[in-house]
Amino acid sequence: MYVNGNVKLVYIGGDAGDRSVLSMTDGPANVFCNKSGASCTATAPGTIVDLGSHTGVLNFTLANTTVTSVFDTANTAADGYYHARITADYADLGIFSMPEGAATVIDSLLDTAHIVYYIGFEDRMHGDYDYNDFVFALIDPPIAGVPEPLTISLLGAGLLGLGFSRHKARA
Secondary structure, eight states, rough: OOOEEEEEEEEEEOOOOOEEEETTTSOOOOOOOOOOSOOOOOOOOTEEEEEEEEEEOEEEEEEETTTTTEEEEBBOTTTBSSSSEEEEEEEGOOOOOOHHHHHHHHHHOOOOOOOEEEEOOOSSTTTTOSOEEEEEEEEOOOOOOOOOHHHHHHHHHHHHHHHHHHHHHHH
16 A cells, blocks of 8 residues: 555454454554464554654564464465455455444544555454455545646746747747
């Protein structure tokens, strides 16, 4: 996922029997966990983590500590499947209803310009691939619009032509 700005994560929940921990590759470990254990306390739906300002591609890992498996948002696993599903529409995940607390928090962080991605993980190798085992939202400011170089060149050429024609008309 490409991000540009102050990124926030919101834990939504999960429907898993296994204990899993979400971390950011090249970033903080133990961001969220679905069940308490040695490395972190169970996260409540609606919990926010502010990752600060980032520009570029973010990758997250989910470590299932019950069966010792690690999956990420960028690569297929040894079973040939992606264990993370990313969508801009929560309904596309086709999973449980979003807890009200998480929905309220996400709504409070959004305005018309922000982008939200919903990420659902499958936490087991050769699992059921329903992507409901660990779910969170990523909220990112929009990417600032930058004019393409051709547009700037055309605008410059037009202004030069206008200036030249006005100069020629005076002469």
